[in-house]
Amino acid sequence: MKIIKNSLLLATALAIGIGCKSSNNKASEELTLKDAYKNRFYIGTAMSRPQIENLKSEETSLIAKEFNSITAENIMKSMFLHPEEDVFSFETSDKYVDFGVKNNMFIHGHTLIWHSQLAPWFRAKKDSLEMSVAMENHIKTIVEHYDGKIDSWDVVNEALNEDGTLRKSVFLNTIGEDYLPMAFKWASETDPNVDLYYNDYNLTDTEKRKGAIRLIKQIQDKGVKIDGVGMQGHWHLNRPSLEVIEQSILDYAALGIKVAVTELDISVLPDPWGLQGAEISQRFENNDKMNPYPKALPDSIQTKLANRYKDIFKLFLKHQDKISRVTFWGISDKQTWLNDFPIKGRTNYPLLFDRELKPKKAFHTLVELTKEN
Structure with missing residues (x-):
């Protein structure tokens, strides 16, 4: 026995x-996302202040697990990083950089010069000399502080109108169009090794694309370093077309620069009439038609979202030699800015993880795609 x-x-x-x-x-x-796309391009996400402060530890852990590149969602914008002319506040941004260093990530700085979320003292500058001095000090102090730690910067963000002309920002109004090459010059002088990007939304649209190409060429013609363009991917289930996205990648790459797909999310909701890209100042009224999935996303739309991501990433893989990184604008559907833009209180589902941080069908589709390509 x-x-x-x-x-x-x-x-x-x-x-x-x-x-x-x-x-x-x-x-x-x-596979994790970062492992699936290893040796192709960086896979990144935006980090919010609570995630940086580890106040949402589950989200912070997911970022470390799935991504090898990070972008500061808000905390490096001037109203937070340089709130007063003689005051720089690096505490939270230092934690952001330390997180990236600890997890061996590509660290992107967002953004040095932007007309929105602008420190109020900037607006008090009334002439070219005052603004030039202020911009130079702002850029050089921040870039020097992170010299050798940050891998790339959005030097200028959203400087174009939809027709490709320059936006009438406080920088353009005081200095003129030279503020753009000046900003890139000051950044490159401070850290010659960091990659410098121009970042904007709707850069697949014909007129705005022409304006961006013109802007980049003007910077290059002045002998000033610009390494890449950040094509914000605030896209939709049926637009822009794959053909337009591909042509945009080719057009920007032809300038001899890197192409980053930034701020990627795919809205599954209808847009109100008159919406102009991702201009954050826009607001419209909510109604049932504008918020068709308040409780959950139907399986049919979940599949459409997964297929849309698959088609887009097939394109990215086709042109992986031109693409430096792809960055999602957030972690989960719960935290996405699209729940409140351009209509407050809507329920959107644009990302790869759901409101409980579970991977969606789109996530699994993108991981499986790399096994085929």
Whole structure:
């Protein structure tokens, strides 16, 4: 009886061992996003202040697990980083950079010069000299503080109108169009090794694309360093077309610069008439038609979202030699800015993780795609 009992124990132990081995093999097959796209381009996300402060530890852990590139969502904009002319506030942005260094990530700085979320003291500058001095000090102080730690910067953000002309910002009004090459010059003088980007939305639209190309060429013609363009991907289930996205990648790459797809999210909701891109000042009234999925996303739309992401990423993989990174604008559907833009209180579903931080069908589709390509 004793021999039989020991034999049974041995058989049970072997069975458990085999089961554990199978489970481990299954776990090893579950790729993260960053592993799936390793050696292709960086896969990034935007980090919010609570995530940086580790106040939402589950989200912070997910970022470390799935992504190898990060962008500061808000905390590096001038109203937070340089709130008063003689005051720089680096505490939170230092934590952001430390998180990236600790997790061996590509760290992107967003943004040095932007007309929105602008520190109020900037607006008090009334002439070219005052503004030039203020801009130079702002750029050089920040870039120097992170010299050798930040890998790339959005030097100027959203300087174009939809027709490709320059936006009438406080910078344009005081200095003129030279403020753009000046900003890139000051950044490159301070850290010659960091990559410098121009970042904007709707850069796939024909007229705005022409304006961006013109802007980049003007900077290049002055002998000033510009390394890339950030094409914001605030896109939709059916637009822009794949053909337009591809042509945009080709057009920007032809300038000899890198193409980053930034702020990527795909809205599944209808847009109100008159919406102009991702201009954050826009607001419209909510109604049932504008908020068709208040409780959950139907399976049919979930599939459409997954297929849209798949088609777009097939294109990115096709042109991976031109693309430096792809950055999602947030982690989950719960935190996306699109729940409140351009209509407050809507329920949108634009990202790869749901409101419980579970991977959606779109996530699994993108991971599987790399096994085919």
